[in-house]
Amino acid sequence: MSRLIGLGLLLAGLLYPFAVYLGMEHFAPWQFGLLLGSLWLARALTGGRDRGSRWMAAMAIIFCLLLAWFDHPGLLRWYPVLISSFMLGLFGLSLKYGPPVAERLARLSEPDLPEKAIRYTRQVTIAWSLFFLCNGALAAALTLWAPLSWWTLYNGLIAYGLMGLLFAIEWLLRQRVRGRR
Structure with a gap:
């Protein structure tokens, strides 16, 4: 399961700029934050237990929460x-x-x-x-x-x-x- 989530994050990262470019007319920033935050949360719950992995996941989740909270396209x-x-x-x-x-x-x-x-x-x-x-x-x-x-x-x-x-x-x-x- 952890590898599948890692693959999902990799694909999300690779496609992210195009998703933002094409999706900003159809989706709100909070929706991007929710989707991306869900992937990072799943990674945090199933991924490595080393301090670096947890720190990265926590920072990414905070970013996604800010994105969802402020719902501002510039944050994307x-x-x-x-x-x-x-x-x-x-x-x-x-x-x-x-x-x-x-x-x-x-x-x-x-x-x-x-x-x-x-x-x-x-x-x-x-x-x-x-x-x-x-x-x-x-x-x-x-x-x-x-x-x-x-x-x-x-x-x-x-x-x-x-x-x-x-x-x-x-x-x-x-x-x-x-x-x-």
């Missing part, structure tokens, strides 16, 4: 900023409290990482942290000063293209670094 546009903030927190705090997120992922397929790989995964985690910082800042700027169409284009398409580009660049660099071992 802040959700991508919230998600980028979550990701920045996840990656950034892993640098401080360790192990870095990229190292954790690398250890899933290669439990005994050499020191060079550990340094590399730290740099990858820094790169992703910087990405989420810039992505969140740009999403906030678009929320504050750009038309809805620009906000939708960036948050619904361009941001994911940039993530894919960063994944591809990192994969190419990883192949090169692995070749030197």
